[in-house]
Amino acid sequence: MADRYDVAIIGSGPGGYVAGIRAGQLGLRAVVIEREPALGGVCLNWGCIPTKALIKNAEMVAFLKKHAAEFGIVVKDPEISWTKGVERSGRVVQRMNRGVAGLLKKHKCDVVQGTARFADAGTLEVTAPDGAATRVAAAHIVIATGSRSRMLPGITADGERILTSRHAVRLDAVPRRLVIMGSGAVGMEFGYVYNAYGAEVTIVEMLDRVLPLEDADASALVRKAFERSGIDIRTGTKVDAVAKTKTGVALTLSPTAGGGTPETLEGDQVLVAIGRAPNTEDLGLEAVGVQTERGFVKVDADLRSTVPHIFAIGDVAGPPMLAHKAMHEGVQVVEHLAGRPTHPVDATFIPNCTYCQPQVASIGMTEAKAREAGYSVKVSQFPFVGVGKSVAIGETEGWVKIVSDARYGEILGATIVGPEATELIHELVLARTAELTADELVGMVHAHPTLSEAIHEAALGVDGLPLHI
Missing domain, CATH: 3.50.50.60 (FAD/NAD(P)-binding domain)
Incomplete structure (x- = not known):
């Protein structure tokens, strides 16, 4: 029974x-x-x-x-x-x-x-x-x-040389050379972690930029930060094959757009992070x-x-x-x-968060998506270097970007790159969900000194009047 x-x-x-x-x-x-x-x-x-x-x-x-x-x-x-x-x-x-x-x-x-x-x-x-x-x-x-x-056809994870995120979170040791397939949140987060611990990290992305679903400016900033840390990033590159070698793995790469000469990239281990x-x-x-x-x-x-x-x-x-x-x-x-x-x-009201450094968080439409949808938009971007709290804690890389409807003022989307972005985004989640305008954010008093002042300044910037830049 x-x-x-x-x-x-x-x-x-x-x-x-x-x-x-x-x-x-x-x-x-x-x-x-x-x-x-x-x-x-x-x-x-x-x-x-x-x-x-x-x-x-x-x-x-x-x-x-x-x-x-x-x-x-x-x-x-x-x-x-x-x-x-x-x-x-x-x-x-x-x-x-x-x-x-x-x-x-x-x-x-x-x-x-x-x-x-x-x-x-x-x-x-x-x-x-x-x-x-x-x-x-x-x-x-x-x-x-x-x-x-998700795995590519012909590639099977073994937990030793070919890894998924489930393996990567509990490796016995840091590999000397780690190749990561995919530059979404999972790939970028593990790239950040293993690079910090001394691995030579290469990230391979078939599309033309890392974090391809995020704002293009955010992708560019994160790529620059990663490369400054010594991470090798190959965008516009697809993986045609992965083979195990005596000492590790060998990946056959070619340009996503076609043409070009295939090349071989070797590593001790490869992490497959191409989606779920x-x-x-x-x-x-x-x-x-x-x-x-x-x-x-x-x-x-x-x-x-x-x-x-x-x-x-x-x-x-x-x-x-x-x-x-x-x-x-x-x-x-x-x-x-x-x-x-x-x-x-x-x-469209669900925030996306990537927790590497610098952090990336977003809500709603990017500037490009809003324009594709037919909106006439106003865009404001305010850097953390203009915020006193950021300078005080030594974390000035990044910015807040707000995309608003030029006709009605409604906030259509926002992206934050920088310190505590994944926490700060929720003020803009509330704004997007409640259909607030940038002007209504301007009317909210933000405590000083706080990182959230960057949001207030970005809202002021929608009408071209930020204070601290």
């Missing part, structure tokens, strides 16, 4: 565990089914959280190597341990694992370890690690199975009528699949494949099931 729940959630990543917590809070009998031994999904165990811990380690290393003397700190021959840095990252993950488990328990959401597959439209068969099978029945089922690193693919295989979706498109579950505005009582959230529901989108959707689905008002997510 199958256990009966109001809602069963497949996956305990940011979307899944948040859905479980909210279900318990709203009085629904819920269960989260997770195939991995630890809760939290890729984000908590191999992605968002451990990488941010490693990035903090890298920031400390970079400070000691490059900036300590500027602050009057004399450090002679510091011992910098990659192993201890990874151990610290692991402790952070374990603490968060315990936190997620505790929250689910607190809100009376059951947890079952095992691999779930649809037995029928209302029942899941769950196979435990020891092979034992149980059945879970639910009035509603939420698919929150996340995603995995949804985990929808082996769930038995076809048998119960859940339709997919390019591997993603097809959903409506309520995140309902083609089967009315089956929902999908997070990466499996389509891009943008971001943890904070998944969390929002987890709450949205459960509140919908509980009959409460919901807040459907609009992709």
Whole structure:
């Protein structure tokens, strides 16, 4: 006899565990089914959280190597341990694992370890690690199975020479030469980390610039900063093949545009960071009528699949494949099931964040996208060097850019490059979501001295009147 729940959630990543917590809070009998031994999904165990811990380690290393003397700190021959840095990252993950488990328990959401597959439209068969099978029945089922690193045809990750982000977050040692395929957030963040620890890093990007989804000026600034740190960046270059050698790997490269002469790039290891693919295989979706498109579950505005009582959230529901989108959707689905008002997510209101140094964060349309959409725009860009707090803390690289509708003044988008960009962006997320104008931002008093004054100055600059430049 199958256990009966109001809602069963497949996956305990940011979307899944948040859905479980909210279900318990709203009085629904819920269960989260997770195939991995630890809760939290890729984000908590191999992605968002451990990488941010490693990035903090890298920031400390970079400070000691490059900036300590500027602050009057004399450090002679510091011992910098990659192993201890990874151990610290692991402790952070374990603490968060315990936190997620505790929250689910607190809100009376059951947890079952095992691999779930649809037995029928209302029942899941769950196979435990020891092979034992149980059945879970639910009035509603939420698919929150996340995603995995996408690989090029003919390239298979082995965790030794050919890596995914899951391997890169826990390497035993820093490679002497690391090649990174892809310059999105994952590739750039790992490039920053391993460069700080002394690896010779080469980043290969098939498009014409790094961080290709971000503002072009932001891409250029980050590239300049990376190259100044000794990172070799090859844009407009595609990888035709990856071969293992006696000592490492050899990549065959050629121009994306065609022509040219192929070249060979050698490294000790290669990290494949070219995007992610949804985990929808082996769930038995076809048998119960859940339709997919390019591997993603097809959903409506309520995140309902083609089967009315089956929902999908997070990466499996389509891009943008971001943890904070998944969390929002987890709450949205459960509140919908509980009959409460919901807040459907609009992709243009979801911030993008890259946590390397300098940090990059954005919301809404870039200047180029706004013009392509037919808007007449006003653009203001204010540098952090004009902000007292930036000068005081020695972090003056970067700027805030605001793109506004020239006719109505509404903020269409914004990009921040520089110190704490991933924190500062949320003032502009609020502005974009609330359809505020730049003039309304001007009317807000910003504390002095703070980094957020750069946003105020950029808003002033929309009408050509910034104060400190």
